Amino acid sequence: MMADSLAQKIIARAAGRSSVMPGEVVTAAVDLAMIHDSGGPRRVEPILRDLGVGLFDPSKVVLISDHFVPGDTPESADILEFTRNWAGQHRVTFHDGQGICHVVLPERGHLRPGMFVVGGDSHSPTGGAFGTYMFGIGATEMAGVLATGEIWLKVPQTILIEWRNRLSEGVTAKDMMLALCARIGMGGGRYQAIEFAGSTISSLSMQERMTLSNMAAELGAQAGLIAPDETTVAYLRKAGADVDAWQDLKTDIGAPLLDHLLFDGAALEPQVAAPHSPANATAIGDAPQTSIDVAYIGACTGAKYEDLKGAAGILRGRGVAAGVELLIAPASKRDQERAADEGIMKVFEDAGARILANACGICAGYGADRLGAGVTCISSTARNFKGRMGAPSSRVWLGSPLTVAASAVAGRIADPRNFLTLEISAI
Amino acid sequence: MSGRAFLFGDDVDTDQLAPGAFMSGGIEALAAHCLEGLRPDFAEQVKAGDVLVAGWNFGMGSSREQAAEALKHLGLAGVVALSFAGIFYRNAINLGLPVLVADDLADVADGDAVELDVEAGLLRLTQKDKTLSLEPLPDNLKQLLADGGLVPHLKKRFAAARREGTAS
Numbered sequence: 033m034m035a036d037s038l039a040q041k042i043i044a045r046a047a048g049r050s051s052v053m054p055g056e057v058v059t060a061a062v063d064l065a066m067i068h069d070s071g072g073p074r075r076v077e078p079i080l081r082d083l084g085v086g087l088f089d090p091s092k093v094v095l096i097s098d099h100f101v102p103g104d105t106p107e108s109a110d111i112l113e114f115t116r117n118w119a120g121q122h123r124v125t126f127h128d129g130q131g132i133c134h135v136v137l138p139e140r141g142h143l144r145p146g147m148f149v150v151g152g153d154s155h156s157p158t159g160g161a162f163g164t165y166m167f168g169i170g171a172t173e174m175a176g177v178l179a180t181g182e183i184w185l186k187v188p189q190t191i192l193i194e195w196r197n198r199l200s201e202g203v204t205a206k207d208m209m210l211a212l213c214a215r216i217g218m219g220g221g222r223y224q225a226i227e228f229a230g231s232t233i234s235s236l237s238m239q240e241r242m243t244l245s246n247m248a249a250e251l252g253a254q255a256g257l258i259a260p261d262e263t264t265v266a267y268l269r270k271a272g273a274d275v276d277a278w279q280d281l282k283t284d285i286g287a288p289l290l291d292h293l294l295f296d297g298a299a300l301e302p303q304v305a306a307p308h309s310p311a312n313a314t315a316i317g318d319a320p321q322t323s324i325d326v327a328y329i330g331a332c333t334g335a336k337y338e339d340l341k342g343a344a345g346i347l348r349g350r351g352v353a354a355g356v357e358l359l360i361a362p363a364s365k366r367d368q369e370r371a372a373d374e375g376i377m378k379v380f381e382d383a384g385a386r387i388l389a390n391a392c393g394i395c396a397g398y399g400a401d402r403l404g405a406g407v408t409c410i411s412s413t414a415r416n417f418k419g420r421m422g423a424p425s426s427r428v429w430l431g432s433p434l435t436v437a438a439s440a441v442a443g444r445i446a447d448p449r450n451f452l453t454l455e456i457s458a459i
Numbered sequence: 460m461s462g463r464a465f466l467f468g469d470d471v472d473t474d475q476l477a478p479g480a481f482m483s484g485g486i487e488a489l490a491a492h493c494l495e496g497l498r499p500d501f502a503e504q505v506k507a508g509d510v511l512v513a514g515w516n517f518g519m520g521s522s523r524e525q526a527a528e529a530l531k532h533l534g535l536a537g538v539v540a541l542s543f544a545g546i547f548y549r550n551a552i553n554l555g556l557p558v559l560v561a562d563d564l565a566d567v568a569d570g571d572a573v574e575l576d577v578e579a580g581l582l583r584l585t586q587k588d589k590t591l592s593l594e595p596l597p598d599n600l601k602q603l604l605a606d607g608g609l610v611p612h613l614k615k616r617f618a619a620a621r622r623e624g625t626a627s
Binding site for chain 1: 470482483519597
């Protein structure tokens with residue numbers, strides 16, 4: 033019996049093969065194609081027309097509007113209008129204004145372990161948290177998938193990233209990923225499959241695991257997989273997905289690995305990444321004293337329900353520092369509703385935060401809300417490339433949602449652990 | 460076709476190639492801002508046949524294919540780099556923009572006269588009398604590029620399937 037990686041097992045099944053070897057080029061049938069309003073209808077429709085074909089299977093296509101939501105410029109509004117009309121014409125499943133695609137897709141039960149999925153967005157590796165082989169592609173390639181139902185890929189090697197022990201209080205999945213960006217660099221994933229494993233990962237919730245897989249994109253990996261376990265299955269069943277036969281979806285002992293890295297989760301400190309790269313991450317204690325103008329809690333990376341809950345833990349009973357603007361764009365409508373039910377949105381309101389639409393918002397930088405010239409921001413998002421969130425002279429630091437919340441209160445980049453201690457002593 | 464080399468460093472990201480603020484418009488408007496954060500006059504200076512030469516991990520970040528489309532729109536003969544980010548690489552080939560990997564680019568200086576021979580996998584430094592060998596493309600990608608990208612490639616494939624269907 034061959035020892036296979038999780039990636040090999042999923043790809044072999046999708047390619048209609050009993051097994052595949054890393055390095056070989058195969059053609060695989062996609063179980064699902066996810067598209068959004070930017071790279072989706074407006075880009076694929078002219079190509080499909082040119083090719084003279086329709087969708088390979090509308091029941092396997094999910095469209096989610098998020099990049100140009102809330103449509104606050106005339107161009108954005110036009111793109112959303114086109115997106116809505118296209119959804120109706122092609123009868124695909126459409127989640128309009130419900131939140132960011134990577135969060136909405138699993139939340140609505142579209143993903144299951146073992147699926148082979150493409151997404152028209154670079155953070156598509158997020159789906160890997162559910163044991164799904166999911167990766168991002170551009171619009172022309174997506175049009176090809178929509179026309180044929182298949183895609184070629186080079187079977188990846190697996191880089192096993194193992195984390196042991198529980199994270200300390202105030203330390204999150206985001207900190208794990210910033211530390212990894214610094215350690216292996218923005219190309220360290222070498223467009224292979226990263227697989228996260230170990231007791232730290234087992235102890236994490238699904239939304240925290242999604243943050244790990246999400247930022248596999250920042251490491252330059254094609255996919256960021258996590259083998260399914262009881263936590264995965266419980267989440268998906270609640271989301272309405274029909275999950276069966278997931279136990280064998282794991283990397284076999286003795287499977288070929290490109291690399292195996294080991295980290296101690298208990299020793300990790302909160303991290304912040306200096307402008308303009310996630311790879312500029314350091315332990316927060318080593319970062320220079322930096323005043324901030326804007327604190328942004330947003331994106332598929334950093335504004336899911338649990339991110340909001342963590343931030344609220346810091347902000348409860350506190351206000352945003354004078355001269356600082358705290359902006360919060362909850363990643364999905366459902367996550368925001370849950371946060372509202374639990375009093376989390378009220379905490380944000382009391383602290384003086386401005387709440388933005390359930391969309392990509394300033395992280396993508398496509399809409400009216402953007403960072404102005406010379407602004408210094410700390411953000412819970414995945415990327416701080418120069419000019420991404422606004423003016424080229426704006427400076428974006430990255431941190432966990434907890435670190436962003438602590439910094440909003442302090443008016444400068446601040447360690448969230450100090451705020452946790454205060455909270456406990458206040459009780 | 461000959462042109463000049465435009466030299467860039469490592470980790471050139473898609474927000475530089477296709478800035479978000481211009482993503483709602485057409486490729487013409489977007490291409491005018493291509494790489495302006497790193498080199499403000501890039502779009503103005505670049506001419507048909509020029510070659511972008513870069514370090515590691517070129518095109519990292521977003522899946523937006525306008526990053527590759529903008530370079531093609533500006534007339535670049537191709538991009539030669541030490542390595543490419545995966546999605547950008549696929550996008551470029553799919554759009555018919557040659558992207559080739561070199562082992563060592565230390566001999567190339569900004570502004571050098573260059574000639575990119577995609578077929579032979581060579582970057583000729585015509586004034587320096589030097590030729591760099593580039594990594595050969597895998598066969599499936601060579602075919603895609605030869606067809607002019609994914610859309611013409613699929614058209615060809617569909618036409619062949621239709622002919623076969625008619626014949627049988």
